[in-house]
Amino acid sequence: xxxxxxxxxxxxxxxxxxxxxxxxxxxxxxxxxxxxxxxxxxxxxxxxxxxxxxxxxxxxxxxxxxxxxxxxxxxxxxxxxxxxxxxxxxxxxxxxxxxxxxxxxxxxxxxxxxxxxxxxxxxxxxxxxxxxxxxxxxxxxxxxxxxxxxxxxxxxxxxxxxxxxxxxxxxxxxxxxxxxxxxxxxxx
Numbered sequence: 001x002x003x004x005x006x007x008x009x010x011x012x013x014x015x016x017x018x019x020x021x022x023x024x025x026x027x028x029x030x031x032x033x034x035x036x037x038x039x040x041x042x043x044x045x046x047x048x049x050x051x052x053x054x055x056x057x058x059x060x061x062x063x064x065x066x067x068x069x070x071x072x073x074x075x076x077x078x079x080x081x082x083x084x085x086x087x088x089x090x091x092x093x094x095x096x097x098x099x100x101x102x103x104x105x106x107x108x109x110x111x112x113x114x115x116x117x118x119x120x121x122x123x124x125x126x127x128x129x130x131x132x133x134x135x136x137x138x139x140x141x142x143x144x145x146x147x148x149x150x151x152x153x154x155x156x157x158x159x160x161x162x163x164x165x166x167x168x169x170x171x172x173x174x175x176x177x178x179x180x181x182x183x184x185x186x187x188x
Contacts (some may be wrong), residue, residue: 062167064134070172071130071139071163078177079125079145079161086113098166098173105176122148125159137165137172140180 128143160180
């Protein structure tokens with residue numbers, strides 16, 4: 001009788017083990033399937049409409065409208081400055097800059113801050129046109145760059161500025177910007 005009881009007990013434990021292996025395998029398969037779906041599926045965030053239409057950010061890439069809005073705001077941030085807002089200006093530009101290029105950009109911004117600190121030179125930019133390339137994550141903005149000393153406008157020059165971006169996850173970051181130089185500007 002002990003042998004029959006022992007055999008029945010072993011069979012019950014064996015069935016429990018087999019059921020547990022099947023359940024664990026099914027759960028592992030479901031987890032792997034959900035993980036594969038989660039990684040390969042495009043993520044999307046709907047932003048509040050601030051302009052003519054709602055804007056979405058997707059892991060599939062940057063939309064033209066979103067890149068245009070960001071470029072417009074970044075142009076104002078990077079090209080409008082005065083001695084009174086230099087620290088804010090530099091910190092705000094660094095906040096939107098990619099971590100991999102922050103050191104280089106900070107060095108360039110510090111040169112501008114040191115040159116302009118204590119002076120009465122201000123500048124602002126008026127946008128005339130914008131070329132947006134969401135595929136290559138590049139924006140070019142053309143307009144007039146106004147330079148003011150005290151309260152007198154000393155120059156008004158037509159300039160084009162290029163902004164290069166990187167898009168990782170759902171984050172758009174600035175990797176570089178500067179004035180586009182034409183042939184006659186490079187000769188000066």
